[in-house]
Amino acid sequence: MLKNRMIRVVTFTFTMIFSGLLLMIALIDMFIWQQSFYQCVSKLFALDEGANEGYVIATAAAGFIYSIASDYRIRKKKRSQQS
Amino acid sequence: MGLADFLFNRRKHKNNNKITAEELFQQENISKKYYKSLDKNIKQIQELFEHSFDFTVDKIKLGDTDACVCYLGTMLSKDTLTNKVLNSLHPQNDHPKPKDINSIRDNYFPTVSYEYADTFHTVVWNVLNGYAVIMVDGQGKALSLEIGNIEKRAITEPSTQTIIRGPKEAFTEDINTNISLIRKRIRNPHLKFESFYVGRDTKTHLVIGYMSTITNADILEEVKKRIEKIDIGGVLDSGNIEELISDKSFTPFPLIFNTERPDSICGHIMEGKVALILDGSPFVLTVPSVLTDFFESSEDYYQPFLMSSFVRLIRYMSFMIALVLPSLYVALSTFHQELMPTQLLLSIQAQREGVPFPAVIEIFVMELTFEIMREAGVRMPRAVGQTVSIVGALVIGQAAVEAGLVSNVLVIIVAFTAIASFVSPIYNFSISTRLLRFILILFSAIFGLYGVLLFLIVMVIHLVSLRSFGVPYLAAVAPFNIKEQDDIFVRFPIWANRKRPSYLYPESPMKKKGKNIPSPPPARGGGK
């Protein structure tokens, strides 16, 4: 089933959801506060010094690593099934 | 009577199960062949049992035929052996001397239970099981006589699960006694005992008991499958079995119920559970078990239902206390001072004045001390155990407070927690609270009450994800079943409790027909 599709499904999904949601937040900000798109996006990526955003960024990164790992696992599983 | 019953059953199940000595020994390097020549057999068996002091081969003569009796002296009663076997075979005895093994049995031992062994494996197996095996030269099979076991420990009062009202018998290490204790209570041909032998090296006898009319066939199948999967060198106690067959071992909660009370086991069997009795262990297991089983004492059913309902609620409450009280203290005193009533806060603060440690360390140290004392108290010789507890209570408790190392409240909390943790009728359930308590203290030290809640929610998620032999561990609570509530948190009167727990999918769900609510006789007509 997954054979002809992208191999890195989980990572792809992760990136898609991640960027999609960020985009969504930026768009909503744009709509409500009447700011430019660039402002909103830069607001998202600006690290507030002193705030503990490091935690969530670390978790999100962990999620990313996890998704790569599970892709790897899926591929291994599939290979062992094929052989 | 128990013994006869047991024999009757075992023989029957030998046929049923087709467990033969051959199967048991197939991996061992033992020759299979039973020779016609007595000498060869004796040589073979003596080689096998070399270095066993208790193995004896008594050579005798039956007329002019050579014969021998071999047995493990420690496995049978020597008196009976001498009286029943050796004396009757003695040359001075003026019985006729038949050579055929069948007629030997018919003539000498018409009343003794027996078995014929036509392979050498069977002979060895029978010797190991405490039979006296008679081998006669020139015969193709040996005669194994069951002599009767040696003295066993007498049936005593249970030492871990004591009750006030109810039977005061406990299981012993001997499997036959244990089975007879169960049979004595359930006199029913549908009560089945199937036997297995587990342990590659120990070949320990494991018997599963169940009611064939009640127990769900799928569950039974699952139990058998798991027992057959056991592949381990030695099995020494039912605790080993428990670990090997439970659904999940990475959990602090026991997924299999154990007890040394026959009445409690019978109750479980009658509900549709399967009992696992291991030879050499006074603790009998029942599966599947659910969380609420661990809060039920068999005494609940012997005392008036209102009282036992109350007591049962107390048990649930004390479980929660044993679990969360120390962490609640940590959370309230270091995070949420505003949640305590002013007077209480003031008096706790006054008591903590001068205590040099943070509350977490304080409670951790005290809990740890208590655990050490408890462990020491269990392991120590009885006479010294007393001293330990006195030293513990007096010196550590009193002196630590007076020295200002710990606060008074804390000693109260630790002591109360400890007492509350003893309330669970099953010992190894209270162990789990001991372990979880420490983690909970850690959580509360990091996040306060939020941490406590966090942990409790994770614990519940874990609990509901557990299964014991396919039955959800929190059955009757989650998945919720309103009809089961008559015997979970409270006990309804026995006449109202008509159904067996449906999460066990019993083959016959009703315990009885109709209601027999006790009522006074109709008033007698006065006057006329």
Place this chain on the structure above:
Amino acid sequence: MSKKLVENISLWQLAVLMFTFEIGSVAVVGVGTDTKQDAWIAVGVATVLGAGLVWFYVYLLKQLPGRNLFEMITFCFGKWLGKIIGLLYVYYFLYISARVLRDFCELITSVIFENTPIEVISITMVGICAYMLYLGLEVFGRTGEVFIPYVFTFIILIGLAILFSGEFQMKNLLPILGDGLGPILKHVFPRLLTFPFGELVTFMVIIPYVSHFAKAAKVSVFTVLISGFIIIYGTVIEIASLGARQMERTVFPLLSAAREISLLEFIERVDLVIVFVVMFGIITKVSVFLFGGLKGLEHIMNIPYRYLVFPVSMIIGYIAIQISANNAEHIEEGIRFIPLYMHIPFQIIIPILMAPLLIWKVKKQKRRSDANGSR
């Protein structure tokens, strides 16, 4: 036992989940505060409308038994358009779940832990949700069952405790309908109908997994009515103990109401109980939305959702923090943008558009299969 691990939940579990879902964030933020002392009437009106809406959702599901929202969308709109709409739904669900999570984080950081970083709260909460969903829908349902008695009794008890503390003043509820029905209806639509009732659209992903599907409609409508009743109860408590003016100003009304409790000089300061109710409600709510999103992804990307649970929930933890810079922005978005431009399209417009298409397609399919059968 006999049934092997089919992800099924019972009707009772469905009801429990719906109930906690409904009262979850209502207990945090409070509803209908704009309508002052008539808030409870507004909630009542919204409950009735909400029950109708839920009935409509289940009615749609009944057309294609056993298929969830996303499968239905692909059935109606075809493969590619269906996937795009499904993806939009996924974004919607995940976004809302992040918002709900943020609500709770705001509560904890402004009431209990002033110094604890909000990020930690967000991570731990989403961690619990992920763990629960990883174990499956069944575990989710059962966890709800374990907690529902506490949630329910605590809410009832808080009301009673306020009543007995003498803080309960019925006169705060007067005048009833001083300004007439106008402002109430204006508030009910769109805000009250979409939050909390319209959000039940997520259950279109869960209801197909109910074991007695035939009764699902009755049960869900009933549950919505009951939870509406409890919300009315909560709102009445809030108004009667705080007064309409104050309720309007408090960020977390039920919590403030609980602070008024003082019984026997000992049972006071019971905010914790509220936090517990809220916490479990939030876990349920976040998990339901997360589950909706994950199921959607499962359908769109064609991989079992368990692979996605951890990565996606980590994203939620991140997004909940990023969603807005401060509380005011968060609330403002919740009032000005979300109901009109997110709730209404996803909760009302798309399902309504889908209904005729669905009925038509089902009929067509049936006719074809009938024809096939006769041939």
Place this chain on the structure above:
Amino acid sequence: MKKRLLFLLCAASVILTGCWDSIELNDIAIVTGMAIDPGKEKKYRLTVGYVNPAQYSKQNPAHGAPVSIMTLEGNSLPEISAKMNVGVSRRLIFSHTRALYINEKVAKEDGVSHFLDSLERSPQFRNDFNILITKNNSASDFAMINDPVERVPSLKVQKSIKSLLKSWGGDPRVRLTDFIDAIIAEGRSPVASTVVIDGDPEKGQNAESNMEVKAPARIMLDGLAVFKKDKLIGYLSLDDTRNYLWTQKLESTMISIPCEEDGDKNNPLYFDIVITNNKSEMKTYYKGNQPQLELNIFSEASINSMQCQKDLSSKEIYTELEKRSDKQIKNMITETIKKVQNDFGVDIFGFGEALNRQHYKKAKKVLGHWNEEFSRADVDVNVKIALRRSGTRNKSFISELPKKDVED
């Protein structure tokens, strides 16, 4: 396994940096009373009284002062309270504050709203402390006066208020939220209790003062402070406070009523009734353009003492006494309302709110200038006292005495 490792790593990172909000009991000082005075250099001078736990301990009560105080000046309460640690070793915890003393000068000149906001906003403060306006002495004196029975002064005040409310009624039962609610309400003006010091505050601060039988200084409740919006405009006496409470919610009170309306002025005879159950109902309406305030009071009462010769076993006497009480109480309450109308011109009773509830459309028009409307309104108080019983005796032994003896 990888998953678990990852989780453990995350958990470890949290644990290592954790414990943000934890604070040991040994490191906190529990504030029980706060006093706000006008500052000399800055806006406010805040005095906090916090418990000295060692003194409060039950095992070895030392004879030091149970409470310690600290005073600091600053422009806002949060700022001062956060700065308190310049002199206090422990972190101050405000969640158990029992009394907030506000100097009348502050209340008169600046108004109270500037610091009430911070109290309402802070999650630490609860809604269970008393707001007290201090008369004559500076507020900080109140925070430190010892009481021989209650070791913590602010707890004493709160307990005393609570007991007073149960036995006589003399505190308007105003908490922070009610107060703020009344400030912003259009149909009600806020009130607060006032306290005075009876005795020498200098002496009362000594811990030794607890040794004396007669406390050298005592905090006493002294009626009501009336506010217009957030500014103090005047005081009502303790008796007026009770009458005020009668219009709100009176738990129980004791009142002595002269037996005869125009009896002997030199030697008046009284009977006492104890009110056990009380219900009051406010009605506000307009007769033409004239606002009408109607107050209906129904109370259950029993007779507690009797100085005059009345036979309490007869029903007529009950009716007579009921009428006497009705009239007396009606006069008292009407007088108080009139006094408020004339002296202050602010509606502290909540008649405007009653109008809002009962005649919403009319209220919308007049509530904007309600205080003027209130001042010119007609007052009509109806009291119905139901005497139920008379203790364990019916006839007083006084009625057995010859009439002459009594009159002498």
